[in-house]
Amino acid sequence: MSSTGWLTGIGVGLWIMPVLLLSAEQQEAATNESLSEIYQRVFGEQAALPAEMETELRLLGKRIGNVQVKTDGKQVTQLPRSVVMLNLQTYLKTSLYEKLQQQTGSQDWLTTQQLENSGINVMYNSMELTTDIKIEPKLLNRRMRSVLSAMAGRGSVIPENLAEPAKLSAYANFFTSLSHTQQSGRGSQSHTQGNIRMDGAINFSGYVLEHQYTFRAGGSEGSEMTREYTRLVVDDVENERRYHLGDLNVPTRNQQSSPALAGISVSHDRDWPTAQVFRPQGNYRFKLDADAEVKVYQDGELTNTVQLTAGEHTLEDVQATQGLEIELHIRDEFGKESIQRFSRFTDSRLLHPDVSRYAFSVGIPASYRDGKLHYDTRRTIASGFYQTGLTETLTAGVDVQTDGQAWQVGTDAIWATRIGNISAAFTQTQNRAGQRGQAIRFQISNPQRVSKEDSFYPINWSASASHFSRYFSPFSVSDNGEVIKPGTTALQWQANLSLSKQLFEHTHASLGVSRAAYFDGRSSDYVSLGLNQQVGKNLRLSVNARQQRNIDGEKDTSFRVGLSIPLDNTDSGRSQSLSSHYDSRSASTRADYRLGRGKGRYGRDSLSGSVSLANQDDQQSLSTYSSLSMPRFDGSAALNITQQSKRTRTRLNLNASSALVFADGAVAVSRQVSDSFAILDAPASLEYPMAVKRGKSLFSRDSNDLNDLPKSYDSVIQPGGKAVLGNLSAYSVQHISTDSAVLPDGGDLNATEFDLLPDYKSGYRLKPGGVAGERLQITLRDQRGNLLPLQGGQLVPADAAAADTPTLFFTDESGVTELAGLRPGRYRMELFSRPGGQPLTIEVAESVGETRQLELQVQ
Numbered sequence: 009m010s011s012t013g014w015l016t017g018i019g020v021g022l023w024i025m026p027v028l029l030l031s032a033e034q035q036e037a038a039t040n041e042s043l044s045e046i047y048q049r050v051f052g053e054q055a056a057l058p059a060e061m062e063t064e065l066r067l068l069g070k071r072i073g074n075v076q077v078k079t080d081g082k083q084v085t086q087l088p089r090s091v092v093m094l095n096l097q098t099y100l101k102t103s104l105y106e107k108l109q110q111q112t113g114s115q116d117w118l119t120t121q122q123l124e125n126s127g128i129n130v131m132y133n134s135m136e137l138t139t140d141i142k143i144e145p146k147l148l149n150r151r152m153r154s155v156l157s158a159m160a161g162r163g164s165v166i167p168e169n170l171a172e173p174a175k176l177s178a179y180a181n182f183f184t185s186l187s188h189t190q191q192s193g194r195g196s197q198s199h200t201q202g203n204i205r206m207d208g209a210i211n212f213s214g215y216v217l218e219h220q221y222t223f224r225a226g227g228s229e230g231s232e233m234t235r236e237y238t239r240l241v242v243d244d245v246e247n248e249r250r251y252h253l254g255d256l257n258v259p260t261r262n263q264q265s266s267p268a269l270a271g272i273s274v275s276h277d278r279d280w281p282t283a284q285v286f287r288p289q290g291n292y293r294f295k296l297d298a299d300a301e302v303k304v305y306q307d308g309e310l311t312n313t314v315q316l317t318a319g320e321h322t323l324e325d326v327q328a329t330q331g332l333e334i335e336l337h338i339r340d341e342f343g344k345e346s347i348q349r350f351s352r353f354t355d356s357r358l359l360h361p362d363v364s365r366y367a368f369s370v371g372i373p374a375s376y377r378d379g380k381l382h383y384d385t386r387r388t389i390a391s392g393f394y395q396t397g398l399t400e401t402l403t404a405g406v407d408v409q410t411d412g413q414a415w416q417v418g419t420d421a422i423w424a425t426r427i428g429n430i431s432a433a434f435t436q437t438q439n440r441a442g443q444r445g446q447a448i449r450f451q452i453s454n455p456q457r458v459s460k461e462d463s464f465y466p467i468n469w470s471a472s473a474s475h476f477s478r479y480f481s482p483f484s485v486s487d488n489g490e491v492i493k494p495g496t497t498a499l500q501w502q503a504n505l506s507l508s509k510q511l512f513e514h515t516h517a518s519l520g521v522s523r524a525a526y527f528d529g530r531s532s533d534y535v536s537l538g539l540n541q542q543v544g545k546n547l548r549l550s551v552n553a554r555q556q557r558n559i560d561g562e563k564d565t566s567f568r569v570g571l572s573i574p575l576d577n578t579d580s581g582r583s584q585s586l587s588s589h590y591d592s593r594s595a596s597t598r599a600d601y602r603l604g605r606g607k608g609r610y611g612r613d614s615l616s617g618s619v620s621l622a623n624q625d626d627q628q629s630l631s632t633y634s635s636l637s638m639p640r641f642d643g644s645a646a647l648n649i650t651q652q653s654k655r656t657r658t659r660l661n662l663n664a665s666s667a668l669v670f671a672d673g674a675v676a677v678s679r680q681v682s683d684s685f686a687i688l689d690a691p692a693s694l695e696y697p698m699a700v701k702r703g704k705s706l707f708s709r710d711s712n713d714l715n716d717l718p719k720s721y722d723s724v725i726q727p728g729g730k731a732v733l734g735n736l737s738a739y740s741v742q743h744i745s746t747d748s749a750v751l752p753d754g755g756d757l758n759a760t761e762f763d764l765l766p767d768y769k770s771g772y773r774l775k776p777g778g779v780a781g782e783r784l785q786i787t788l789r790d791q792r793g794n795l796l797p798l799q800g801g802q803l804v805p806a807d808a809a810a811a812d813t814p815t816l817f818f819t820d821e822s823g824v825t826e827l828a829g830l831r832p833g834r835y836r837m838e839l840f841s842r843p844g845g846q847p848l849t850i851e852v853a854e855s856v857g858e859t860r861q862l863e864l865q866v867q
Contacts, residue, residue, distance in 0.1 A: 056081040057132070064138040067095050068156070074821050075798050077139060078117065084132045084139050089118040090840040092141070094800030094818060096128070101149045101246050116841070150245040154741050154765055170741075171762050173211075174672035177771025179681040179734075180208035183342035185298075186662045193655040201225065205298070205342055207236075209769040216241040216769050222298075235381055236297060243768050245739070249276045250768075255374060255381075259367035261393045262407045262418045263435045263447060267485045269391075270383050271371015276364070294348050295320050300340035304328045310589070311568075313598075313622075319376070323350065343635075343644045343663030358424055359397030368392035373485040387411050389485065401425070409483040414440045416483035420449075428454030437481050440489035445480030449473070465510035473503045478527050500525045514542035532559045548572040554593075566593035580606040580613060596624035609721065610638050627652040639723060639731070640677045641666040669732055671771030678732030684766035685734040686744060690725045691777030696750040698725040698776065700733060704761070705745040714750050721747075725776070738768045746776040756783070756828065783828045783859040784852070788819055788839075790866055795823030799839055803827065806834040806849065826859075839866060 057079040065072040065087075072095055078086035089112060097105055108126050112118055120130040129142045145153065155170070183205040190198045207220035220236035239254030252273045259275050260266050296302075296318050304312040304326045312327050328334045334350040359365065369391045373384040388411065395405030401424040409416045420433035433449045451472035476499055479492050492498075501524070508518040520536040534556040541549045550570040557563045568591045575584035583604035590597045600620045606613035617634035628651050635644040646661045665680045674687045688700055696714040699707055699721035707718035717724065725731040725746070736742055741763060748760040756778030764772060788796040798821065802814040815835075817825045830852045837848040846867040853860075 057083075063132070064136075065091070065141070066138050067141045068099070068143060069140075073798050073818075075139075079132070084120060084130060086117040086119050087123075087130070087139070088798070088841075089115055090800045091798050091818075092118050092123075094816065094840060096143075097816075099143055099148055099152045101147060103246075104147055150248070150739065151765055154739055169763055171764050171772055171774060173684075173764075173767055173770040173772050175213050176211070177669075177671040177685075178208065178210040179667055179669045179685060179769075179771065180206055181665065181667045181680045182206055183344065183665045183680075184663065185341045185343070187341065188660045190658045191655065192658075203298075203341065211767070211770050214243065214767060218769070220297075237381075241768060245767070247276070249274055252369075256369055256371060258369045258391050259393075260391065260407070261395065261405065262420050262433050263449070263482060264391065264393065264407055264409055264416065264418070265482055265484055267389055267391065267409075267483075268374045269369060269371030269389060270374045271369060273367065273369035273371075275367035277367075294322075294336065294350075296338070296340065298340040298342055298344075300338050302326055303337040305335040305337065306333075310570075311591075339646075341661060341663075343642070343665060358401070358422055358429070359395065359403045361397045361399055364394065364396035366392070366394040375485075384485075387485075411485075413489075414438060414481075414483060414487050428452050435480075435482075437479075437483065439479075439481040439492070440487045441491045443479040443481070443492055445477040447474065447476045447480050449475075467507055467509045469508075470506045471504065473501070475501045498527045500527050516540040526559065530559050530561070531557075533557050546574055564593060566591065568592070578603075578606075582606050582616070594624055596622065598622045605637075607719075609723075611636075614638075637679070640679065642679055667732075667734065669734075669771060672773035674730065674773050676730040676732050678734055681732075681734035683734075684736040684738055684768075684770045684772075685732060686736060686762075686764065686772040686774055688723075688725055688731045688733070688744075688746065688774045688776060690727055690729050691752055691755050691775075693752040694725070694727045694750065694777075695752065696727070698731075698750050699723075699747040700725060700731050701745050702733065702742065703745065704743050707745075707747045707749065718747060736764065736766045738766050738770070741765050744774065751777055758828065778828065779831060783826065784830070784850070785824060785826050785859055785861045786817075786850075787861070787863045788823050788825075788866055789863065793865075796839075796866060797821045797823045799823070799841055801837060801839040803830070803835040803837055803850070805831075806836045837864070842866065 059081070060076060060078050062074050063077055063084070065075045065077075072091070075088055075091055077084045077088075093105075093109060093112070096108070100108070104126060108122070112122060123130055123141075127144045127147050129144075131140050131142070132138075133140055148156070151170075185203045185205075186200075187202075188198070188200045202225045204223045205220070206222075208218075210217045217238075217240050219238045222234045222236060223231070224234070225231040237255035239252055239256065242251045242253075243249070244251070252275075254270065256269045256271060256273050258266050258269055258273065259277075296316055298318050300316055300318075302314050302316050303310060304314070306328055314326050316325070323334065326336070328336075328350075336348045336350075337345070338348065339345045371389060373387055373389060375382055375384070389409070390411075391409045393405060393407035395403060397403050402421065404421040405419065407416075407418045407420075414437075416435060416437045418433060418435035420431065423430045430452045431450070435447045435449075436444065437446075438444045449472070451470070453470040454468065478494070478498055478500075480498070481487070481492065503523050505521045506518070507520075508516065510516050516539075518536075518538040518540075520538075521534070523531065523533040525531045534554065536552060536554040538550065538552040543549055548571070550568075550572075552568045552570075553565075554567070555563070555565045568589060570589035571587060573586040575586065577583055583602075585602050586600070587602075588597070588599040598620065599622075600618060602618045603616055605616045608614060614637040615634065617632065620629075620631040622629045622631070630647075630649045632647045633644065635642065642665045644663045646659075646663075648657075648659045650657045667678050667681045669676050669678055669681060669685055669687060671685075671687050674689065676687050678685070690698065697717060699718045700723040701707070701721050705720070707721070709716055709718050723731040723733055733744060742765075744762045744764065746760045748757055751757065751760060755776075759778040760776050762772075762774050766772070788799060790796055797819055799819045800816070801818075802816050804814045815827065815830065817827060819825045832852050832854045835850045835852060837850055848864055848866070850862070850864075
């Protein structure tokens with residue numbers, strides 16, 4: 009190497025070394041310092057910015073385009089108002105956007121100070137030569153918060169491309185049940201009854217009317233129609249509030265009861281869109297809207313299966329008094345399946361500081377008598393709670409229920425510590441007779457998650473204790489004002505302890521202990537020891553030994569043994585399993601065989617079912633259940649044969665459910681809907697069935713025949729028909745894909761995937777392949793023929809009502825904008841930068857898949 013090369017290398021090394029040394033020495037400081045500040049410290053101050061320049065504009069990291077801005081030589085001070093306001097409209101809360109629009113008036117330039125006063129930060133990035141606009145999360149509308157959350161978890165979502173829900177949508181579910189009961193032997197008799205239940209919702213611009221009716225035929229009192237509930241639901245999405253008017257499901261916490269009321273309620277909860285129910289401690293009541301089979305699981309073990317009638321029940325009714333975590337698997341007479349969960353431990357969610365949740369309700373008591381809904385207009389009940397985060401580790405709340413004479417007031421706190429979440433609560437009550445009582449509760453829970461890499465398995469444990477005074481009486485609408493007698497068997501105190509530990513990789517042990525004492529001197533206790541062992545690949549063994557002594561002093565020692573054997577899948581992909589258990593307490597045995605669905609969603613592949621054999625004392629029973637799914641309905645059949653004391657009772661129950669949905673003028677028949685839904689129209693000239701699936705999907709087939717459906721799908725659009733996707737979760741960004749391989753020629757490939765952000769029980773009408781309207785590519789010029797880049801505006805339907813939503817557009821650096829999905833008709837084009845200017849008129853024709861180029865001159 010020449011001397012010149014050596015000198016050059018040494019010079020470069022000497023120039024780089026200080027930079028590397030400085031970077032290493034300041035590594036920790038760099039985490040709290042912007043890249044531009046580090047850049048300036050190393051390479052010196054940059055040259056002053058020109059008074060006016062072109063820069064790339066970014067909003068929350070999204071590239072908007074190149075714009076002209078003004079500076080003070082160091083930072084950007086002014087931005088083009090039309091460009092910024094057009095884009096902020098998508099992101100800001102409506103109230104904030106309107107306030108900012110009013111403050112800035114019709115000025116051409118928007119100052120960064122005006123934006124910063126509203127909580128919107130503007131910064132010029134000297135390294136990337138961009139102007140970045142950042143918005144505080146609390147200023148974003150609910151729509152954008154959901155979109156950004158989806159972008160963080162499932163890739164990119166373009167806010168402007170979100171499909172709009174229909175202004176008017178509705179659905180009605182129809183559940184039918186036909187049952188026949190035959191009893192032979194002594195006292196033989198038979199009975200047949202048919203029931204129809206209809207529930208649904210009508211959504212008009214965010215106002216949702218919910219209702220449910222039941223028609224019963226063949227009963228002992230003849231045919232009758234019963235209204236179960238009617239209510240109006242309105243969501244204040246920006247503030248995460250929900251309003252109910254009508255028949256209420258009253259939200260509660262602590263030791264509050266959940267009275268049925270007719271009135272009004274308002275609730276605020278960050279988790280309110282999920283409709284998740286957190287049951288307060290002490291509220292161990294549940295309601296059934298129809299006769300049902302209820303399977304009781306205590307601490308994960310099936311302990312009882314009972315048949316219950318419609319109405320209100322308690323956990324004591326189903327012998328679920330010992331488990332700490334209780335699940336009720338319910339299948340009612342209409343074939344609807346649901347799960348209700350109970351815990352001896354109260355809701356222990358911690359709230360961040362400055363975050364609160366609350367619910368307030370007021371109304372008159374409602375109850376069912378003689379198959380009718382009755383309201384007690386003589387009493388007015390108010391119920392409410394408020395909970396807030398005081399610190400990162402401390403959450404506290406208060407609650408109250410009263411009808412003016414009887415009342416219940418409580419307070420509680422949750423404290424996160426190293427040993428677990430500690431919860432304590434105090435409640436004071438007064439019944440209608442004026443007697444007062446108190447209750448205090450303390451609990452601690454320390455569940456720990458174990459990963460597969462952990463070699464040490466910790467002990468998970470939970471403990472709780474409650475104490476009640478003699479006259480403690482939780483608020484109840486059935487309180488008739490009677491004085492509580494001193495000799496009552498009221499509960500004085502109760503304590504529960506639960507421990508569980510993973511002993512080995514496939515062995516799990518648990519211990520449960522509870523004890524209760526009563527004011528009459530009696531007590532009860534319960535001890536349960538469980539062991540769960542995975543034996544080989546296809547066998548799980550569970551053993552549970554328990555000893556209990558009830559309030560009458562009767563002791564019982566029993567055990568329960570269970571086996572679960574998953575079998576190999578069938579050729580059609582159906583799962584199979586065998587399970588059995590023996591309970592020495594009831595001297596009962598039970599064996600179950602379950603067959604899952606096949607690979608297909610509908611038809612024969614969707615068939616599934618189970619067979620159960622049970623024996624207890626002199627009673628034997630055989631139960632079978634099977635279900636079938638079709639694109640427009642679900643069906644099921646259940647048969648139960650019970651023999652006892654030379655009597656045989658046979659019950660056959662047949663169910664079918666379907667739904668009628670409406671959105672944006674389209675009507676379709678589908679399976680039942682429980683939340684939001686989407687109707688998808690068949691593209692014009694569709695020749696093959698078009699598969700539809702939730703999420704982003706690349707459809708794959710076993711063959712090249714387009715008549716064969718892909719391997720995986722959720723619904724199918726038949727030529728000339730419609731498909732429905734139900735049960736779309738409200739306030740959550742979701743994606744729907746349609747199979748573009750069968751899209752007819754001329755269809756718009758960009759209209760085969762859709763992003764949705766449904767409102768509460770809203771409906772969509774989607775058109776794969778695009779609507780019957782041209783794609784327009786418009787170039788805008790001024791009077792001198794110069795291009796008009798980065799201009800914002802809107803297309804307003806000239807022949808439609810003023811309430812119709814305008815179509816926003818934004819030209820690129822070349823003054824060009826592309827518009828698609830426009831309905832045929834006349835439109836008026838308006839530019840935000842030229843208010844009051846002469847509008848342009850555009851005619852849109854019926855032509856799918858074609859692009860028409862226009863050049864327009866703005867006056």
